[in-house]
Amino acid sequence: MYPEFVQLLYCDSVVNFAAFDKKCVDLLRRLDEGNIIFKAPKDWMEIKTIDMHTGGEPLRVIVDGFPSLKGSSVLEYRRCIKENYDYLRTTLMFEPRGHADMYGCILLPPNDDDGDFGIIFMHNEGYSTMCGHAIIAISTLAAEMKWINVKEGDNVIKIDAPCGRIISYVNVENEKITDVRFSCVPSFVIGLDRTVNVEGLGEVIYDLAYGGAFYAYVDIRKNQFQLDLTSENYRTIIENGMKIKHAVMIKDKEIVHPYESDLSFLYGVIFIGNPVTEGIDSRNVCVFAEGEVDRSPTGSGVSGRMAIHYARKEISLREKMRIESITKSVFICSVSEEVNYGPYSAVIPQVEGTAHITGMNTFVIDPKDPMKNGFILR
Numbered sequence: 001m002y003p004e005f006v007q008l009l010y011c012d013s014v015v016n017f018a019a020f021d022k023k024c025v026d027l028l029r030r031l032d033e034g035n036i037i038f039k040a041p042k043d044w045m046e047i048k049t050i051d052m053h054t055g056g057e058p059l060r061v062i063v064d065g066f067p068s069l070k071g072s073s074v075l076e077y078r079r080c081i082k083e084n085y086d087y088l089r090t091t092l093m094f095e096p097r098g099h100a101d102m103y104g105c106i107l108l109p110p111n112d113d114d115g116d117f118g119i120i121f122m123h124n125e126g127y128s129t130m131c132g133h134a135i136i137a138i139s140t141l142a143a144e145m146k147w148i149n150v151k152e153g154d155n156v157i158k159i160d161a162p163c164g165r166i167i168s169y170v171n172v173e174n175e176k177i178t179d180v181r182f183s184c185v186p187s188f189v190i191g192l193d194r195t196v197n198v199e200g201l202g203e204v205i206y207d208l209a210y211g212g213a214f215y216a217y218v219d220i221r222k223n224q225f226q227l228d229l230t231s232e233n234y235r236t237i238i239e240n241g242m243k244i245k246h247a248v249m250i251k252d253k254e255i256v257h258p259y260e261s262d263l264s265f266l267y268g269v270i271f272i273g274n275p276v277t278e279g280i281d282s283r284n285v286c287v288f289a290e291g292e293v294d295r296s297p298t299g300s301g302v303s304g305r306m307a308i309h310y311a312r313k314e315i316s317l318r319e320k321m322r323i324e325s326i327t328k329s330v331f332i333c334s335v336s337e338e339v340n341y342g343p344y345s346a347v348i349p350q351v352e353g354t355a356h357i358t359g360m361n362t363f364v365i366d367p368k369d370p371m372k373n374g375f376i377l378r
């Protein structure tokens, strides 16, 4: 026997689409939610999310049902989630609720009263220190949901990420969000033209830089191995990216943040190549965490790139670079100022992009489900 709402929808022939639409609306109005919305038993956990993407890269924003984290700063909350609730990260990021390239975040109080909110990022391996695509998405959401007082023009949001304070600007024109840009934390170069031997690839030349997270930057055009930075070549990109990441992690002992040991690790490898789209300056394909490929041009990754290009004198202050991703989505990037950061001459990068809401989820977790905490197939 069909459930009542299916019977009602399909009992007449559906010839007149206008009538059909109206019927759906009436039906949904008439049906008490009980008929189509699953009510989880009391011992099941329920977590609500709003799902988004920035340039194709997903962001699952956890908005309700997550246990409250203990701490008084974003880094303390990050330690708390790591130690106590990592099973919920895998539950929400891994299959069957997510996938190998899923990305998420959870919102928290800011580090001090001056901030709007804090944020922790999560992915298939753990918790990153910075995420530009998530900053663009969450700023969009904050404006869409009126978590901030939205006015025409630039709306400033102060977000405390694990790497520090990020300032984002949501531009609103005629009551519509047109774009979001953010000023990243001080970003700096650790080394240019380093080399590492990688099995199957030979000697790989890379730059090491920080843009809220540490990346090894591999310009394909400077290297001997061939790698086509297109989606058709997705698996080879992951394979090569992870090989280089592991080799650099073993070889390079300088992946140390000047102030915070929690930030001192290599997050990913960024392949740089020629753009395929006219009017774009460069292509950026980031392999991060446990072999995730960023669908966006990687906000933290292009921040580190701004430091590299500035150090090489390839860009001047406020000069804009358009960088595309593997999906051809674009971030517009520049350096807004020079600053000193610990022992480093650093820059403040600005990154601009757009994000969209894709849906809302109420996830339920059945304690009897043997796969309740997720799994990944690649």
Ligand SMILES: O=C(O)[C@H]1NCC[C@@H]1O
Binding pocket: 057, 103, 128, 130, 131, 132, 133, 134, 286, 288, 294, 296, 297, 298, 299, 300, 301
């Ligand atoms: O845009 C970014 O910075 C992020 N996107 C996924 C990997 C990075 O954390």
